[in-house]
Amino acid sequence: MPENKVTFGLKNVHYATYAITNGALVFDKPVAIPGAVELTNEPRGDMVEFYADDMIYYSAPNNQGYEGTLSIANIPQQFAVDCLGEEIEETDGVLTEYADAKPKPYALLFEFDGDVKATRHIMYNCTANRPTVNSTTKTDSVEPNANELTFIASPLQINGRPVVKTKSTDKTTDEIYNNWYENVYVKGQAAIPEV
Template structure:
C-alpha cells in the first residue's frame, strides 16, 4: 500500500495517564480530548559536531523527545485532574489549581489525516504545564479562543521509546484498536 503524499488535519486526540510501579508502566484507558485545534512537536536535543582534518569529521544528534504545544477548544476537567493535578471538591464541585500540585505523566495519542490514510501517533511519556488562559471581549463577531497546553514528551524510562506511529503496513487489528489502549509491542510468547 502506498503511503501519504501529504498530511493535514488533527483529530482523535486522547490522553492516557499512567502509573509506574517497580519499573513497570501501566497505562489507563485512553480518554478523548475533544476540540483539537493544532499540535506542534519541536524536537529536543542537540547536534554534536566534531571537526578534524579540516572538515566535519563526526556528527551525532541526541533525541531528548519533543517540546509540544497543543491548542484545544477547552481543557477537559478529566485532563485538569488526571494530568495537571487539579483538585475537585466533592461537596461543591469547584475545581482548584494549587501551587503545590504535582503534574502526572501520561501518553498522548492523536492522528494527522493524509491523502490516503490517517497516521496515528502515540507519545509515551508526557507531562503538561498549566494552560495559557486568555479571553477577549465579544464584538460583532464571536471568535473562539483555544487554550494552549505546553508539554514535554520524553523517553519512556522502561525502554526509551519516545513516539510510535502507524504506517501503511500496520495491521487493521492494531490500527482499528489504536485508541482502545496505548499501543505497546507484544512479543509472541513473551511477557
C-alpha cells in the same frame, strides 16, 4: 495499501495516564480531548558536533524528545485533574490549582488524515505545563477562544530502548490500528521511565 502522499488535519486527540507496576508499564484507557485545533512538536536536543583535524570529525543527533503545543477549544476538567494535578473539591465542586501540584505523565494519542488513510500517533511520556488562561471581549462577531497547552514529550524506557513516539504505517495490522484509542499500543511489557 499504498503510503500517504500527504497528511492534513488533526483529530482524535486522546491522553492516557500510566503507572509503572512491578517494572511493567500499565496505561489507563485513553480519554478523548475534544476540540483539537492545532498541534506542533519541536524537536529537543542539539546535534552533537566534535571538531578535529580542522573539520567536523564526528556528529550525531541527541534525541531528547519534543516540546509540544496543543491548541484546543477547552481544557477538559478531567485532564486538569489527571495530568495537571488540579483538584475538584468534593464538598463544593470547585476545581482548584495548587502551587505545589505535581503534574502526572501521560501518553498523547492523535491522528493526521491522509490522502489514503489517517496516520495515528502516540507520544509516550508527556508532561504538561499549566495552560494559558485568556479570553477577549465579544464584538459584532463572536470568535471562540482556543486554549494552549504546552508539554514536553520525553523518552520512556521500553524493552531496554528509549522510545519517544510511534505511529501507524500502511503496514500496521488492522487489529492494532482499529484498537489505537482503546488501549495504548506498547510493543513488549517491561518498561521504566527514562531518567
